[in-house]
Amino acid sequence: MKAPSAQPALTPPPTGGWDTYKRLLSYVKPFWVAFSLAVVGNIIYAAASTGMAAAMEYVIAAIEHPTDENRLLLTLVIVGVFALRGVGTYMSSYFISYVGRHVINALRNDLFDRMMTLPSRYFDDNASGRLVSKLTYNVEQVAEATTNAVTTTLREGLTIVGLLGFMLYTNWKLTLLFLTIGPIIAGVVSYASKRFRKISRRIQGSMGDITHVASESIVGYRVVRTFGGEEYVRNRFRAVSERNLRQSLKMAATQATSVPVIQVLVAIAIALLVWMMLAPEIRGEMTTGQLVAFLTAATTMAKPIRQVTNIHAKVQKGVAAAHDIFETIDEAPEEDPGQHAPERVAGDIEFRDVSFRYRDQLDDVLRDISLTVPAGQSVALVGRSGSGKSTLVSLLPRFYEYTGGEILIDGRPLRDYTLKSLRAQIALVTQNVVLFNDTVAANIAYGALRDCSREEIRAAAEKAHALEFIDRMPNGLDTVIGDNGVMLSGGQRQRLAIARALLKDAPILILDEATSALDTESERHIQEALETVMKGRTTLVIAHRLSTIENADRILVMDKGRIVESGRHDELLAAGGAYAQLHQVQFSEQA
Incomplete structure (x- = not known):
């Protein structure tokens, strides 16, 4: 299972959450074997969970007819179901973690590799603390979206599918009644998702500010202490930390509100089921065991629905973090169109009417510089x-691209040389x-x-x-x-x-x-x-x-x-x- 190669230099930036998540999941492709084993583990877990609900029919039968055969069968069913759940849990947890950590490693390497190729202006525009935050905090948020989130979504999602399948098989009328609550739950989840993603972006920005302020204060601790800046940096750090706290509390409030709302909706659906099950025309010829099994499946579904809803916050955090990471990965690297790569140049340098201005500035920093420096x-x-002295020499290794004129080494324009050779x-x-x-x-x-x-x-x-x-x-x-x-x-x-x-x-x-x-x-x-x-x-x-x-x-x-x-x-x-x-x-x- 090899790590994925770096992403193409200029993949079109994702436009929405699903596009970003699809691109994130493309990193999973090299690890499809481990991912498949995780899916198998989740299927086993879901089957075992569905089996527990279905087994309630046999539990009732064993209680009503306590024979030696029923006692043995019930004991074997209980042990078997929990053993299957254990195997499924291990396979899903380990193999998804294996995939997730490799994805994070590949994503972090791709991000760092791209940073090493970006032009100087990118580092001028972005504080080092915020870039470090992308490599640490943001990437770990993606880890949540590709490990815990995928594990929970697959495991609990398949459990919901399995339980619904059992309920449809047992009594399709009651199941359709239960499903009427689905669109309302989907609406709540959709609203919460948008809010989660918006708040997650703010949290990532505030984490970048925290890293930036902290790194500046730590690196410059001598200046801070010499000039009595302790109170200033404390207040500055508290301000960005407070902003992060406010956004985190908003995230917690949204999650704390959405989960009980969905639980109440599920409870209403289950209560409606119980009320309808007592009607003879709906119950039909269902035995007591079948009724208990059906109700057990419906109530068991409340937990996976809650888990899937809970995990939505982590998914949206991961999507927001991935979008931020992909924005950097999609940044255009330094232009390197040159093909000339001599082992050693003589060293003749010529500036011909060279001008330069920094981006977003109106005036030229260098104006019509003409200069010839013979080798040696x-x-x-x-x-x-x-x-303009330092700016002039920084054009020679192409840390910045001159905006007018031409610079030549040994009679060749700088852009003819590969960056590495130059x-x-x-x-x-x-x-x-x-x-x-x-x-x-x-x-x-x-x-x-x-x-x-x-x-x-x-x-x-x-x-x-x-x-x-x-x-x-x-x-x-x-x-x-x-x-x-x-x-x-x-x-x-x-x-x-x-x-x-x-x-x-x-x-x-x-x-x-x-x-x-x-x-x-x-x-x-x-x-x-x-x-x-x-x-x-x-x-x-x-x-x-x-x-x-x-x-x-x-x-x-x-x-x-x-x-x-x-x-x-x-x-x-x-x-x-x-x-x-x-x-x-x-x-x-x-x-």
Whole structure:
């Protein structure tokens, strides 16, 4: 029984609850054997439950004629019926759980796989806490709809069918009378279903808010405590938790109301049956045993009807959660139309009249950027915060798609390259270092670098001046550094990121404030290492400290999304323009 493969990239989004549930059940297909065994188990359970009602005729007969044969038969019937129910319960519960957990595993993997292919704008628009909530809370709600709900619906539904069949066989007139209450019950269930689904969507939204607020507060606990934000985050968390509580209580109230209403309707139908059964023209030639068996079947039906009604809330929760999950799975992945996949590029970069604007913004962030960087040269980007430096370099690995102009590497447009090949040519070090709760070695040799030898990892760490603190750690390269490198200082984390970039040995290097978190002594060592690694590589450097880019082949000064100056350090100083002003301000501050 293999896990199902990922869903097609762009399945049309479901439009209704039944469409969503059908798509959810399509995940069951690879496990049809286990599902069939569960159905067989439910059929056995339903047959045994129907047999218990039918056996009442023999119970009455045994009471009226207490012979040894009847006593033995009645004993065997009781043991047999309960043994069958036990076998049916085991088969239905285990095999449906087997199917359900595999479905959840496949659904969670499909959701995570799709998240890994979505463009940057999706993560800009959706808080990480809400996305985590989809992978955890929402998927577990789907588990309820595909395990408990299916088990109960099949078992109790088949029991209802079996009991109705027995009742029709015994007296079809009385059965039709009993069924007149059916449309009213269906109306109550339909109303409750719509309300369950609407409230479930609100509950999922509030759970996403809870995860989002909690994760922000936990990750940023130092800022919270330093700035006295405890009361603020408490109130914020209580507000979203209160919203979740209100929606959960509405769900409970709807369920608590619908169940007794349906029970009263069933009770009215049973009372009507009892009243009609006493009429000779309706009773006909039914024996006392048959009457008791018929009434037992009708009363036994109350429990499965209540169970099916109860489970409806879980089904609607699951449907609402599945709809939310499928919306993410149906999101368009990053466009990857390119076919060109060279092993290594030379590193010539050209920007031709490149413009860019973020979605829903009216003004361009970058305007008519034209720039040529020959292979092996280093270009530094400087300018005030918000001038477009980081946005410009983020277009190169296609984290965002430029909206105008063209970017070329080795004379080929970026879109000609496959995303995997393009990003393999680029090493990136940003000011916001991302590390993982793993060993130092695993953080340096991350992802596609995982097959690098121990010697190569040590060499990269040495060039990044990271060995001086790595060798002091309890287990050296095998030391686990905690969540996002919490055990390391800012400078140490930065040096690990630089070691990772050094190990990749890519022809294009992007350094976005790569030395921003270093003290003066560490910066001097790192600057030497960076100058070594930059040789023979096309390098784009974003720097706040102008002293770190004085030796760049060219310096570009950016302002309001445009390049306003270009030249070498001494040339720009002599020109007395924007760069000279920035340099003068920093020189004065340092003095």
